Amino acid sequence: MQSIEVPEVVVLRLPLYVRALTQLQMAGTDVVSSQQLGGHLQMTPAQIRKDLSYFGRFGKQGRGYNIQFLLKELRDILGLTREWRACLVGVGRLGRAIINYTGFAPEGFTIVAAFDSSDDQIGTDVGGIEVLPMGDLAKIIATKNVTIGIVAVPAIQAQPVIDILVEGGVKGILNYAPVAPQVPIGIVMRNIDPVLSLQSMTFYLKD
């Protein structure tokens, strides 16, 4: 297997495998076939096998995949074996909900700093994190080893904030603002946009 560029769609599915395998493991399962895994995720076995084949040969013919082994491999591939440090910009309602969200930490994503442009917010404590002024951003990113910026500001401020984060040195951005931001190549963007999700849903619901 020589290393052809892995399609992004494949990378987007790997975390799904990690999650399903983790559940199976917690349920006490040792081995799983692409057929069974596909059943859990509503995917074809062929797609699962093909996806995994981009990275190696993890299964045993006639048996399937050892869950513990495959999980370890997938976590390595995705870079989930280390802690990832993020900073949050915007501590309004949404930002507070994000800081208090308990789903990130168990997966190794830690919010280590929070910023806001409002003087009212600066210096306050949100979920145990002190809110800092935007001016401190670059310094904190460097000293606290932050690689991910989480954007929870109003739409109008999103692009400038993202520019500042990128300038400050983050490599990835998780954006909750309802905009389609522009970032330099090499910076990885992920958008969380429930309104967009609903607006495409209604296409199938109308009538």
Place this chain on the structure above:
Amino acid sequence: MQSIEVPEVVVLRLPLYVRALTQLQMAGTDVVSSQQLGGHLQMTPAQIRKDLSYFGRFGKQGRGYNIQFLLKELRDILGLTREWRACLVGVGRLGRAIINYTGFAPEGFTIVAAFDSSDDQIGTDVGGIEVLPMGDLAKIIATKNVTIGIVAVPAIQAQPVIDILVEGGVKGILNYAPVAPQVPIGIVMRNIDPVLSLQSMTFYLKD
């Protein structure tokens, strides 16, 4: 143009067009070319023209698209000209943030009821909405004309809650729980899953 099945990827992009066109309109622009629109959204003009061509001929050769007209057409296509009524299940931290989120209403998505399985929550008021017991779900969906269910319960409860919602008659589900739920065909699912987004991001950040 005869009506071939529209690819889902195309439907997923239409709300992006709606958003960009709305911004342009607010900025006072009357007409836009696929070239210009592509600039805003980092897409090729050809893709935009092809996407729109699935639904009709909205532009004028030599000029471009009249924004007001195209917006109206796209909103019709997506079903955004009417109000969509949703109910929320789960009024923990996440559920509260969703109820208080101000981004839904301006786009015509209204949360008209909230449910929780915890006796402590039932009867309380969250953001002006009374929290009802799960037993009332089917009745409320029917009487209040609810078509969308929003799921904000812990992972373990997500699938049963989704089954109840579907049984109750919702046609679409916006799921915030970190699971890959199974729904009957005909039910439209959208997942909001920031952890999954981060876990695919790190693939590109590791090293």
Place this chain on the structure above:
DNA sequence: TAATGTGAAAACCTTCACAGCT
């Protein structure tokens, strides 16, 4: 026997390139 890994085929999606309209 049972299930992987994988070339090849099929399906799907994007981009090209240009006729045709304003």
Place this chain on the structure above:
DNA sequence: AGCTGTGAAGGTTTTCACATTA
């Protein structure tokens, strides 16, 4: 002159189907 709408080409992703191996 400028830009749309669209067949056709090109590229990508999924599925098939089977040789191979435990």
